[in-house]
Amino acid sequence: IQVSPFDLVVFGGTGDLAARKLLPALFHRDAAGQIPDDARIIGVSRRPLSREAYVDVVRAALDQFVKTADKTPEAVDRFVARIHYLPADASSEAGWGDLASLLNSGSERVRAFYFAVSPDLFAPLSQRIRQFGLVTPESRVVLEKPLGKDGASARAVNDAVAEVFAESQVFRIDHYLGKETVQNLMALRFANRLFEPLWNSTHIDHVQITVAEDIGVGDRSGYYNTSGAMRDMLQNHIMQLLCLTAMEPPDAFEADAVRDEKLKVLKALKRIDDRNAEQMTVRAQYRAGSAGGKPAAGYLDELGEDSKTETFVAIRAEIANWRWAGVPFFLRTGKRLTKRTSEIVVNFRPISHNIFDATAGRVSQNRLILRLQPDEGVTLEVTIKDPGPGGMRLRRIPLDMSFAETFGVANPDAYERLLMDVIRGNQTLFMRSDEVAAAWQWVDPIYAAWANNDQRVHGYAAGTWGPSAAVALIERDGRTWFEDS
Numbered sequence: 001i002q003v004s005p006f007d008l009v010v011f012g013g014t015g016d017l018a019a020r021k022l023l024p025a026l027f028h029r030d031a032a033g034q035i036p037d038d039a040r041i042i043g044v045s046r047r048p049l050s051r052e053a054y055v056d057v058v059r060a061a062l063d064q065f066v067k068t069a070d071k072t073p074e075a076v077d078r079f080v081a082r083i084h085y086l087p088a089d090a091s092s093e094a095g096w097g098d099l100a101s102l103l104n105s106g107s108e109r110v111r112a113f114y115f116a117v118s119p120d121l122f123a124p125l126s127q128r129i130r131q132f133g134l135v136t137p138e139s140r141v142v143l144e145k146p147l148g149k150d151g152a153s154a155r156a157v158n159d160a161v162a163e164v165f166a167e168s169q170v171f172r173i174d175h176y177l178g179k180e181t182v183q184n185l186m187a188l189r190f191a192n193r194l195f196e197p198l199w200n201s202t203h204i205d206h207v208q209i210t211v212a213e214d215i216g217v218g219d220r221s222g223y224y225n226t227s228g229a230m231r232d233m234l235q236n237h238i239m240q241l242l243c244l245t246a247m248e249p250p251d252a253f254e255a256d257a258v259r260d261e262k263l264k265v266l267k268a269l270k271r272i273d274d275r276n277a278e279q280m281t282v283r284a285q286y287r288a289g290s291a292g293g294k295p296a297a298g299y300l301d302e303l304g305e306d307s308k309t310e311t312f313v314a315i316r317a318e319i320a321n322w323r324w325a326g327v328p329f330f331l332r333t334g335k336r337l338t339k340r341t342s343e344i345v346v347n348f349r350p351i352s353h354n355i356f357d358a359t360a361g362r363v364s365q366n367r368l369i370l371r372l373q374p375d376e377g378v379t380l381e382v383t384i385k386d387p388g389p390g391g392m393r394l395r396r397i398p399l400d401m402s403f404a405e406t407f408g409v410a411n412p413d414a415y416e417r418l419l420m421d422v423i424r425g426n427q428t429l430f431m432r433s434d435e436v437a438a439a440w441q442w443v444d445p446i447y448a449a450w451a452n453n454d455q456r457v458h459g460y461a462a463g464t465w466g467p468s469a470a471v472a473l474i475e476r477d478g479r480t481w482f483e484d485s
């Protein structure tokens with residue numbers, strides 16, 4: 001179904017995110033017929049480009065990042081016909097009058113401002129938008145992560161944006177929420193009888209959430225070194241996954257109902273601070289090792305200076321509420337790990353009584369695995385009898401659902417779904433400002449503890465699953481990381 005006509009203004013229009021994610025996502029939605037004829041995409045950046053030169057930038061981005069069959073010459077021409085470009089930035093008034101005139105020629109339509117720029121610019125950009133009277137009732141603003149670098153700076157950004165836009169107009173994007181499997185987690189939990197009665201500490205032993213990447217920080221080290229794995233991935237993506245796994249059923253699949261429940265999870269997280277950070281957290285950096293069969297440099301060598309910024313973090317979290325008391329949630333993420341894989345693994349408790357004798361073998365615990373990438377899908381591991389006349393031999397097998405196999409189509413990129421939600425005005429898959437604040441409230445004391453205790457930054461060889469300290473973190477609890485078991 002087509003969305004309403006819109007103008008989408010992308011600040012950071014010549015940047016990496018626009019090229020890699022936003023423009024390809026918009027292209028796919030256009031090729032699918034979802035974008036109305038008169039919708040406009042307006043790139044804005046400091047660079048003094050003509051419209052034609054920017055169209056070349058857009059074509060180059062599509063060449064590099066769109067490899068699918070929908071990229072026909074006609075589809076590309078149709079898409080670039082929507083493209084406009086204006087040089088402007090927050091530091092001066094230059095260019096803003098032109099932007100205002102362009103937008104005013106479509107003042108009735110949905111108007112979305114996408115801030116694909118550093119968060120320091122969110123406040124000044126919002127002020128310019130107000131100064132030039134660009135906010136209409138149908139306006140929205142999209143804020144890319146990271147939103148601040150701690151609770152205080154996030155609050156400052158949220159407050160500055162709130163002077164210009166109402167909360168109902170603010171879309172704080174976390175692209176993990178747009179991933180199919182993540183939305184499927186809600187379908188699985190709340191559209192099936194099967195799981196919800198078991199979804200608690202009586203039946204669940206522990207949960208693991210892993211977001212592993214094989215890439216290093218590459219040429220993003222300038223940004224990354226001020227951020228680290230916790231700010232870049234854990235405070236947002238992983239904590240959002242945690243919320244959706246652990247939240248109570250919302251009354252409706254509707255923005256505030258869902259976000260109210262997620263907020264309760266964040267607030268119920270047990271505090272980790274100077275007293276227990278050593279036991280509950282591991283921070284680490286990759287050293288030289290390998291990547292894709294080739295030698296790979298260590299983080300500090302790539303950076304060219306000393307740094308304590310973590311490229312890996314593992315945390316044993318607990319949620320202090322009735323449903324989850326005593327159930328550990330093991331969270332971990334890192335760069336330059338063995339492979340790119342992201343998954344939520346829900347480990348059920350053992351059966352209460354085993355009727356089989358030793359010849360039947362071990363009765364394995366059930367596991368539900370939600371794979372976010374690379375191959376999105378859901379696996380439920382169950383124990384069955386080995387086929388054949390040889391008596392009762394038990395074996396664990398996966399009941400597998402691969403989305404690509406079941407539906408025969410590749411999943412749309414998360415940004416496709418989320419950008420269309422922005423135009424539709426649906427905030428369900430976006431973070432509310434109190435959620436962001438609550439996530440920082442949990443993360444800030446961990447950073448403080450790392451600094452106060454001068455907690456060790458472990459090393460791990462590039463291409464491995466992280467430091468041995470992360471293995472120890474989970475094994476102390478008598479559990480093992482999923483890929484090891």
Ligand code: BG6
Pocket residue numbers: 175213232233373
């Ligand atoms: C981004 C992080 O938010 O997510 C990157 O800034 C990371 O460091 C990326 O590589 C991972 O996203 P995805 O969708 O490839 O898992």
